[in-house]
Amino acid sequence: MPNARPSHLTRRGLLAAGSALGLGAALAACGSNDTKGGADKAAAKSGPWSFTDDRGTKVETKSVPKNIVAFTGTAAALHDYGVEVKGVFGPTTTKDGKPDVQAGDLDVNKVKIIGNAYGEFNVEMYASLAPDLLVTNMWAKGDPWYVPPQSKAKIMKVAPSVLLWAAETTMQKALARHAELAESLGGDVKGKEATDAKARFEKAAARLRAAAKAKPNMKVLIGSGSAELFYVSVPKMSADTLYFQELGVKFVEPKPDAQGFFEPLSWENAGKYGADVIILDNRTGTLQPDALKAKPTWTQLPAVKAGQVVPRVTEPIYSYAKCAPILDDLAKAIETAKKVA
Secondary structure: OOOOOOOOOOOOHHHOOOOOOOOOOOOOOOOOEEEEEOOOOOOOOOOOEEEOOOOOEEEEEEEOOOOEEEHHHHHHHHHOOOOOOOEEEEEOOOOOOEEEEHHOOOOOOOOOEEOOOOOOOHHHHHHHHOOEEEEEEOOOOOEOOOOHHHHHHHHHHOOOOOEEEEOOOOHHHHHHHHHHHHOOOOOOOOOHHHHHHHHHHHHHHHHHHHHHOOOOOEEEEEEEOOOEEEEEHHHOOOOHHHHHHHOOOOOOOOOOOOOOEEEHHHHHHHHHHOOOOEEEEEEOOOOOHHOOOOOOHHHHOOOOOOOOOEEEOOOOOOHHHHHHHHHHHHHHHHHOOOOOO
8 A cells, every 4th residue: 555645634534544546436326224313232143133333323134234344444353253244445455465454364365355545445346245234433423434425425325334433432442342243243252262352451451551650751652654744643532542541651742733633743843742652653554664764853753762663553453352462562662661751
């Protein structure tokens, strides 16, 4: 996936961190969107199914959805509970055909990829899968993640949809909601594999809390690099970093732009905030440490000079199995870091 991004991104654009290549697909015939208000938990595995998503929308179908199409990261979370999807949209494969970081343990050769970058969504292919459910994240109320705004109305008419928060929530809550959805779709959330993963997550959370308490003055910066700008994110605006903050991690608090998610800094001003540790956006569409070596101001940052830069899984796969290592890695980074700023 190319790294090219516009100089000043919208909140959606930064989060996508992909190449906006545009839609090349003709729009296809649509079905009906059968959603109603209310609050109800999923029905049994056979017979009518319902699930109330994070919009507060009660989604109902005549039977448990089988032909599921989902955002790649959400599909990866469902996969960890044994729920397979038919198609995915979002970063799934890299240029060399390998799984993108957001694909987790998905077998990318067994799913239909109807869009591999931000702005891509082959609506004809989507409709041809006869989907009975679309699942994706939500970074803004009612906004289906990675569904292109230009074709959103037609896409959302093809099948019922479930949207789960990736912002305005914490990692802990997002994990619980994804597990609840997986269970409603027939996934195994109570077996040994799932309960062991949850135990690992809880142990990792305790470790991170202890690490943060032991080093209360350690400052962590949430960064993302593009060719022209260095973005410093606001911790409370994402489910993962808000949860880390609740566990006691001290983050740099930037002055965000009007959208509230991040402060864009020119590379000349990349050193505006002192930080002991930098967690750096690991997504394919952002600049990684090797590429950032070409930025003189990056190489002069205290955390960079000290070798205290670690990847940030900016869009976590919300299964306990995938989130436990994220907490462990951050805990280790804080445990081993020296005060340099």
